[in-house]
Amino acid sequence: xxxxxxxxxxxxxxxxxxxxxxxxxxxxxxxxxxxxxxxxxxxxxxxxxxxxxxxxxxxxxxxxxxxxxxxxxxxxxxxxxxxxxxxxxxxxxxxxxxxxxxxxxxxxxxxxxxxxxxxxxxxxxxxxxxxxxxxxxxxxxxxxxxxxxxxxxxxxxxxxxxxxxxxxxxxxxxxxxxxxxxxxxxxxxxxxxxxxxxxxxxxxxxxxxxxxxxxxxx
Amino acid sequence: xxxxxxxxxxxxxxxxxxxxxxxxxxxxxxxxxxxxxxxxxxxxxxxxxxxxxxxxxxxxxxxxxxxxxxxxxxxxxxxxxxxxxxxxxxxxxxxxxxxxxxxxxxxxxxxxxxxxxxxxxxxxxxxxxxxxxxxxxxxxxxxxxxxxxxxxxxxxxxxxxxxxxxxxxxxxxxxxxxxxxxxxxxxxxxxxxxxxxxxxxxxxxxxxxxxxxxxxxxxxxxxxxxxxxxxxxxxxxxxxxxxxxxxxxxxxxxxxxxxxxxxxxxxxxxxxxxxxxxxxxxxxxxxxxxxxxxxxxxxxxxxxxxxxxxxxxxxxxxxxxxxxxxxxxxxxxxxxxxxxxxxxxxxxxxxxxxxxxxx
Ligand code: B12
Numbered sequence: 001x002x003x004x005x006x007x008x009x010x011x012x013x014x015x016x017x018x019x020x021x022x023x024x025x026x027x028x029x030x031x032x033x034x035x036x037x038x039x040x041x042x043x044x045x046x047x048x049x050x051x052x053x054x055x056x057x058x059x060x061x062x063x064x065x066x067x068x069x070x071x072x073x074x075x076x077x078x079x080x081x082x083x084x085x086x087x088x089x090x091x092x093x094x095x096x097x098x099x100x101x102x103x104x105x106x107x108x109x110x111x112x113x114x115x116x117x118x119x120x121x122x123x124x125x126x127x128x129x130x131x132x133x134x135x136x137x138x139x140x141x142x143x144x145x146x147x148x149x150x151x152x153x154x155x156x157x158x159x160x161x162x163x164x165x166x167x168x169x170x171x172x173x174x175x176x177x178x179x180x181x182x183x184x185x186x187x188x189x190x191x192x193x194x195x196x197x198x199x200x201x202x203x204x205x206x207x208x209x210x211x212x213x214x215x216x217x218x
Numbered sequence: 219x220x221x222x223x224x225x226x227x228x229x230x231x232x233x234x235x236x237x238x239x240x241x242x243x244x245x246x247x248x249x250x251x252x253x254x255x256x257x258x259x260x261x262x263x264x265x266x267x268x269x270x271x272x273x274x275x276x277x278x279x280x281x282x283x284x285x286x287x288x289x290x291x292x293x294x295x296x297x298x299x300x301x302x303x304x305x306x307x308x309x310x311x312x313x314x315x316x317x318x319x320x321x322x323x324x325x326x327x328x329x330x331x332x333x334x335x336x337x338x339x340x341x342x343x344x345x346x347x348x349x350x351x352x353x354x355x356x357x358x359x360x361x362x363x364x365x366x367x368x369x370x371x372x373x374x375x376x377x378x379x380x381x382x383x384x385x386x387x388x389x390x391x392x393x394x395x396x397x398x399x400x401x402x403x404x405x406x407x408x409x410x411x412x413x414x415x416x417x418x419x420x421x422x423x424x425x426x427x428x429x430x431x432x433x434x435x436x437x438x439x440x441x442x443x444x445x446x447x448x449x450x451x452x453x454x455x456x457x458x459x460x461x462x463x464x465x466x467x468x469x470x471x472x473x474x475x476x477x478x479x480x481x482x483x484x485x486x487x488x489x490x491x492x493x494x495x496x497x498x499x500x501x502x503x504x505x506x507x508x509x510x511x512x513x514x515x516x517x518x519x520x521x522x523x524x525x526x527x528x529x530x531x532x533x534x535x536x537x538x539x540x541x542x543x544x545x546x547x548x549x550x551x552x553x554x555x556x557x558x559x560x561x562x563x564x565x566x567x568x569x570x571x572x573x574x575x576x577x
């Protein structure tokens with residue numbers, strides 16, 4: 001029974017049917033299926049499929065963002081359960097992400113964030129127009145085996161600021177403990193700003209993050 | 219020999235002028251370097267803006283810096299609509315301002331705003347200050363340049379269009395999510411933003427005279443598929459464009475819409491300022507527009523003049539035959555774009571852009 005319901009949930013998420021997805025989540029809670037299962041075998045694969053459809057251009061930004069919204073609504077229903085469950089949902093790692101100082105473009109950042117959430121990362125989205133120091137402070141505060149710092153910039157004037165983020169991370173003594181990724185259109189290279197990685201494709205970014213997780217595990 | 223305006227207008231009609239016209243959008247991000255100031259200072263100082271724009275025109279007499287590039291800059295892109303409806307903008311030191319407080323957070327906010335009636339662009343938000351600055355430009359822009367390039371007079375650029383302006387007032391993600399979550403509310407909101415925008419255009423017309431050129435940026439088409447485009451975006455764009463039928467109407471959207479060219483073709487505008495992610499040959503074949511584009515701005519800022527010449531050559535050879543083509547960037551102009559790269563665009567026109575175009 002659980003298997004069928006989980007499959008239906010994945011299907012509802014793929015079809016972006018919010019009513020069906022939330023109703024299914026509620027009825028699974030009532031039937032005693034764990035939040036862990038609902039998340040790992042329902043919401044996450046559903047959202048991942050939505051991401052893949054976006055990549056194939058079967059879905060557009062409005063669809064991807066609605067998928068993320070819908071998943072969030074399901075998560076909210078599961079929150080009380082999650083707090084009580086002993087066997088926690090495993091997280092693959094933590095992502096601190098921000099659009100850098102002087103820049104307010106955040107659509108691409110949101111895409112990357114929602115894909116990373118679907119892969120099981122815990123997200124700390126600091127917002128837009130964020131200083132290097134604020135990013136470094138947050139990174140220092142967070143404890144995690146796998147810690148990724150993502151910065152986004154779309155302006156030629158702000159992309160070079162990635163280098164300031166690198167320096168602030170160094171100054172805070174955390175630079176070598178994290179994977180530092182940058183994204184946005186090709187204005188600077190990773191080398192130019194001392195980042196570990198640059199991409200203008202959120203899916204490539206996720207792939208790189210997962211490789212990092214695997215490397216850390218070894 | 220034609221001047222650039224004649225060239226552009228001939229090409230617009232699907233005829234071949236003497237050579238491919240170069241039409242650009244050059245504004246603060248680039249012009250601040252001519253003025254030698256930070257962006258914040260640039261926006262605050264009208265006189266400096268005017269001088270920088272004129273200096274650029276003197277450097278490049280064969281560029282048509284159409285409408286947006288010759289308007290005063292004062293949060294004109296993102297400011298007027300959100301502040302008219304009660305939102306706030308924040309100024310940054312070396313970047314243009316952004317919307318820091320959304321007027322729309324909940325669906326009820328739309329009802330509240332509908333009930334409050336249409337804000338008056340002459341008194342509400344940042345628009346009045348902008349109109350004051352526009353009057354200053356009208357009073358001080360040299361007559362000869364104004365006439366030669368058809369600048370300011372009858373030119374209307376009201377900032378972002380009805381759907382993207384609506385997004386600015388609530389966050390782009392909320393706007394897109396509400397297409398499914400609260401479609402009726404969104405329709406109501408879009409009707410209001412469109413009505414306000416027309417009213418704002420009319421307030422601008424009171425200063426610049428009857429509309430001859432309408433420049434309307436709206437990128438929301440690139441964020442949806444054709445279903446939502448047809449339902450939410452197209453009707454509002456066309457309401458404004460049809461309001462100005464007879465004028466030269468330019469739709470600026472350098473985001474990709476290659477997935478729905480036949481839908482986009484229904485936009486009632488003459489020119490589409492298109493982006494580097496759409497194929498120029500396809501766009502020309504499948505739409506009615508005179509295409510303006512589409513060299514990638516950040517690339518242009520970093521490429522060598524030889525590379526720019528090569529890219530423009532390809533673009534010209536692929537797209538310029540039969541007119542309906544203005545050579546431009548696919549969007550604006552990135553800061554730090556070397557002027558030599560603009561010269562390289564002209565070199566490409568000189569070598570490959572004389573009509574008839576030969577492959
Ligand atoms: C929408 C938009 C806006 C909206 C932003 C809304 C928002 N909330 O984000 C508004 C209207 C507010 C805006 C404002 C401005 N904009 Co703007 N904007 C755009 C536009 C049309 C689309 C950008 C976008 O969202 N693309 C879609 C997303 C999905 O792409 P993306 O961000 O690259 O993200 C992808 C990847 O890069 C990656 N990614 C992104 N971040 C990250 C991070 C990590 C860690 C990883 C791994 C991956 C990753 O994932 C995404 C999916 O693959 C572009 C033009 C264009 N077509 O690109 C101009 C553009 C970026 N803007 C530009 C400019 C100039 C401005 C303004 C200065 C205009 C003005 N005069 O006011 C202001 C700047 C304000 C500021 N201080 O930042 C220029 C930049 C030129 C340059 N090189 O400097 C562009 C290129 C347009 C142009 N003129 O040519 N803009």
